[in-house]
Amino acid sequence: MxxxxxxxxxxxxxxxxxxxILKTQREKLKKTTGKEFxxxxxxxxxxxxxxxxxxTGISLTNQAQDILKDRKIDVVIEVMGTVDVAKAYLKEAxxxxxxxxxxxxxxxxQAGPELELxxxxxxxxxxxxxxxxGGIPILRTLKTAYLADEITRIDxxxxxxxxxxxxxxQADRLSYQAALNKAQELGFAESNPVNDVAGFxxxxxxxxxxxxxxxxxxxxxxxxxxxxSQVDLEDIxxxxxxxLKLKLIGTTQKLxxxxxxxxxxxxxxxxxxxxxxxxxxxxxxxxxRNLGHMFFYGPGAGSLPTANSVVSDLVDIATNKNGLAKVQxxxxxxxDNEIEQKYYLRLSSKNxxxxxxxxxxxxxxxxxxxxxxxxxxxxxxxxxxxxxxxxTLGTKSNYFLARFLTEEK
Ligand code: HSE
Numbered sequence: 001m002x003x004x005x006x007x008x009x010x011x012x013x014x015x016x017x018x019x020x021i022l023k024t025q026r027e028k029l030k031k032t033t034g035k036e037f038x039x040x041x042x043x044x045x046x047x048x049x050x051x052x053x054x055x056t057g058i059s060l061t062n063q064a065q066d067i068l069k070d071r072k073i074d075v076v077i078e079v080m081g082t083v084d085v086a087k088a089y090l091k092e093a094x095x096x097x098x099x100x101x102x103x104x105x106x107x108x109x110q111a112g113p114e115l116e117l118x119x120x121x122x123x124x125x126x127x128x129x130x131x132x133x134g135g136i137p138i139l140r141t142l143k144t145a146y147l148a149d150e151i152t153r154i155d156x157x158x159x160x161x162x163x164x165x166x167x168x169x170q171a172d173r174l175s176y177q178a179a180l181n182k183a184q185e186l187g188f189a190e191s192n193p194v195n196d197v198a199g200f201x202x203x204x205x206x207x208x209x210x211x212x213x214x215x216x217x218x219x220x221x222x223x224x225x226x227x228x229s230q231v232d233l234e235d236i237x238x239x240x241x242x243x244l245k246l247k248l249i250g251t252t253q254k255l256x257x258x259x260x261x262x263x264x265x266x267x268x269x270x271x272x273x274x275x276x277x278x279x280x281x282x283x284x285x286x287x288x289r290n291l292g293h294m295f296f297y298g299p300g301a302g303s304l305p306t307a308n309s310v311v312s313d314l315v316d317i318a319t320n321k322n323g324l325a326k327v328q329x330x331x332x333x334x335x336d337n338e339i340e341q342k343y344y345l346r347l348s349s350k351n352x353x354x355x356x357x358x359x360x361x362x363x364x365x366x367x368x369x370x371x372x373x374x375x376x377x378x379x380x381x382x383x384x385x386x387x388x389x390x391x392t393l394g395t396k397s398n399y400f401l402a403r404f405l406t407e408e409k
Contacts (some may be wrong), residue, residue, distance in 0.1 A: 007067040008042040010080030017307025019053040078102040101313045103130035109204035127313035133282040135305025136298040150289040153253040158205040160280035160300040161189045161196035162248040167278040198227035199263040206250035215329040224262040230400040245275040260334035265402035336384035342404040
């Protein structure tokens with residue numbers, strides 16, 4: 001039986017899940033693929049740390065070169081995080097004729113096209129299913145089920161941490177800080193949650209999805225990104241009164257030869273499928289010519305779900321599946337003055353009168369509620385106007401901005 005020799009870079013949550021699956025599913029994988037998957041080495045920081053998985057037959061090393069220069073290793077799986085170091089290791093692995101799997105969305109969002117080009121040049125494979133929506137097999141589905149289709153739009157809840165926080169705020173009537181504390185206590189949010197709550201993690205995933213769905217080469221800076229860290233229980237209760245729910249939604253859409261990507265809190269009708277994706281789960285709605293509306297729901301993180309995506313990539317590599325070329329399309333990023341939507345803006349400030357006067361000069365709006373220090377307005381604005389609003393308000397006041405996605409199912 002042909003042996004596929006593997007090395008892991010990292011043995012944290014996802015790496016341990018990969019070791020677990022390859023051990024427990026060994027016989028099944030042999031029968032279904034006709035291959036034997038063997039982990040030979042794992043790169044770790046601490047050689048003496050107690051591990052929760054059975055490492056019999058696997059050697060641990062703290063020297064990346066032990067792996068990158070080992071000619072017997074066929075596939076390198078990167079599950080250690082970081083951008084610069086991981087990128088250097090993966091480039092070396094590709095140059096040394098190893099196929100590469102990574103779960104690192106920050107890295108793929110920032111250097112995906114560069115790594116893909118190197119993989120093409122060296123004749124190796126580069127797979128990263130686990131980088132988007134954890135256990136949901138979304139990139140694989142885009143590569144296969146949508147080959148003869150034409151995607152026009154994807155709306156996704158792709159950050160479990162922020163979804164958990166918003167769900168907890170609504171369900172338990174918690175403040176943002178109390179919901180964040182709860183997420184941290186339960187291990188859903190990291191001690192420094194900025195990447196998740198500021199929307200950056202979701203923006204990375206939307207970049208990867210956009211590039212896969214539309215063949216573009218966008219970067220995270222092309223995504224208009226607003227997070228949830230300024231959300232207040234008042235905003236959630238406003239949504240409830242209107243029959244809506246507040247979610248952090250990433251949207252990528254193709255209009256003609258242009259593409260627009262944004263990550264922002266959004267109000268959705270409470271009976272839509274996306275609005276019902278709660279807690280730490282992820283969900284993705286895809287609109288396309290042939291399939292119409294499709295919806296994908298599942299765990300966006302966690303040891304076994306994410307490791308399952310990594311192992312699926314491994315099986316694809318070993319059995320030569322899905323090695324189809326990505327069609328590059330010269331889509332332009334849509335201009336900010338062509339994107340117009342309905343927005344909700346809540347401001348808190350001691351100088352509300354000044355801000356109100358400035359707003360009146362800048363954009364049209366309707367006042368929803370107003371007290372001495374707080375103002376809620378709704379307006380239909382172009383993205384360039386919204387950028388001016390957020391840039392100006394950012395330094396002067398606390399604000400929370402969300403969009404309305406009430407037509408989306
Ligand atoms: N921090 C990420 C999330 C983990 O909350 O969704 C999975 O990428």
